[in-house]
Amino acid sequence: MPIPDSWLPALVGETTQPYYQQLYRFVGEERKKYRVFPPGEDVFNALRYTPFEQVRVVIIGQDPYHDFNQAHGLAFSVLPGTPAPPSLINIFKELHTDVDFRIPNNGCLIPWAEQGVLLLNAVLTVRAHQANSHQGMGWDQFTDAVLRAINAAETRVVFLLWGSYAQRKAEGIDGSRHIVLKAPHPSPLSASRGFFGCKHFSKTNEALQTAGLSPIDWQLPDLAV
Numbered sequence: 284m285p286i287p288d289s290w291l292p293a294l295v296g297e298t299t300q301p302y303y304q305q306l307y308r309f310v311g312e313e314r315k316k317y318r319v320f321p322p323g324e325d326v327f328n329a330l331r332y333t334p335f336e337q338v339r340v341v342i343i344g345q346d347p348y349h350d351f352n353q354a355h356g357l358a359f360s361v362l363p364g365t366p367a368p369p370s371l372i373n374i375f376k377e378l379h380t381d382v383d384f385r386i387p388n389n390g391c392l393i394p395w396a397e398q399g400v401l402l403l404n405a406v407l408t409v410r411a412h413q414a415n416s417h418q419g420m421g422w423d424q425f426t427d428a429v430l431r432a433i434n435a436a437e438t439r440v441v442f443l444l445w446g447s448y449a450q451r452k453a454e455g456i457d458g459s460r461h462i463v464l465k466a467p468h469p470s471p472l473s474a475s476r477g478f479f480g481c482k483h484f485s486k487t488n489e490a491l492q493t494a495g496l497s498p499i500d501w502q503l504p505d506l507a508v
Contacts (some may be wrong), residue, residue, distance in 0.1 A: 286327055289334035297425060306421030310408050318411035320347050321354040328356025329403045332396035339399035339434055339496055340441045340487055343449040346406035349414050349424070357398035357402040360392035365508050373469040373478065378501055381482045387503040398499050403429060405452055424454075431455065439494045440486045445469055445478060462490040 284292060297303055310326075313319050321328070344358025348368065353361045359371050367375065367390030378384035396402055405426050410416035430453060434442055440461045444450045446468030456463055461493035466481035467473040 287331045287334070289336060290330045290429075290432075292427055293335050293436075297428050300424075302421045302424050306425070309420050310417070313408070313417070314426070319417075320349055320409055320411060321356050325354070325356040326407050327498050329358065329396065329401055329407075332357065332393060333399060333401045335432070335436075336438075337399045337402050337441055338436070339438070339491060340443065340499060341401045341403060341430070341433060341453075342443045342445070343452055344402070344404040345408045345448050346404055346415055346418065346483055348413055349409045349416075351411075354409070354440060356407070357392055357396055358404045359390075360396075360402060361390040363389050363391045365390065368473045370469045370474075373471065373474040377469070377474075377481065378484055380479075381484045382488075382501055384484075388505045391506065392503070394503055395499065395501070400499060401433070405448070427452075427455075434461065439490075439496075441490050443487065446473065462487075475485055 286298065293428065297343055298307075310319065314323070334422065347354035347356075348361065352365045353368070355362050359374060361367060361371065371390045375386045379386060392400075392402055403426060406415070406422040407420050407426070408417045408421075434456050442453055442456055442461060442463045444453050444463065444465045449468075450465055453463070464481070464483050464486055466483060467476045467478045469478045484499075484501050491498050
């Protein structure tokens with residue numbers, strides 16, 4: 284699971300750290316014994332679809348979906364042909380009221396990632412059917428390094444922090460240089476407490492345009508079924 288080339292200068296030295304070597308071995312051993320999501324070639328898809336120099340927006344998730352045909356390395360996104368999970372459905376509902384988004388027939392967010400929206404889970408692998416099973420094994424340390432690199436970059440970035448987990452994860456972001464928008468998590472358990480109505484998608488585009496950057500086209504295409 285090699286780190287994409289565009290991120291290597293920003294993460295220089297990270298893969299030689301003892302924690303990363305231990306993490307690499309751990310994930311390898313897990314794959315020998317259990318089904319692990321996402322597949323090895325998809326683990327760094329968030330970094331692959333959104334090169335370092337193109338990051339304009341960051342959305343932080345927790346860990347990958349842990350059921351079959353869901354996780355493919357992008358936070359909140361699911362593979363084409365897989366029904367959108369409840370949190371993603373609520374994201375679509377907010378988009379619909381915020382930016383006149385037409386809800387698509389799929390939950391694949393690759394078009395966002397290709398426009399510079401980094402869809403970063405804090406933990407990048409999970410054992411099948413066991414949420415948070417790879418937490419505390421080193422991924423948090425690695426994704427902290429990703430966030431530090433973005434924070435240090437010259438380009439202004441919009442951070443969308445949904446829920447207390449994401450907000451704690453991004454505590455080190457410099458709010459005087461970047462735009463930090465906070466709301467409850469889009470989960471059905473909390474979306475009605477302030478995620479609905481947060482207007483983060485229109486606010487993101489306003490912030491990007493104020494910084495002289497092009498807005499995100501949030502609309503997702505329907506895919507052939």
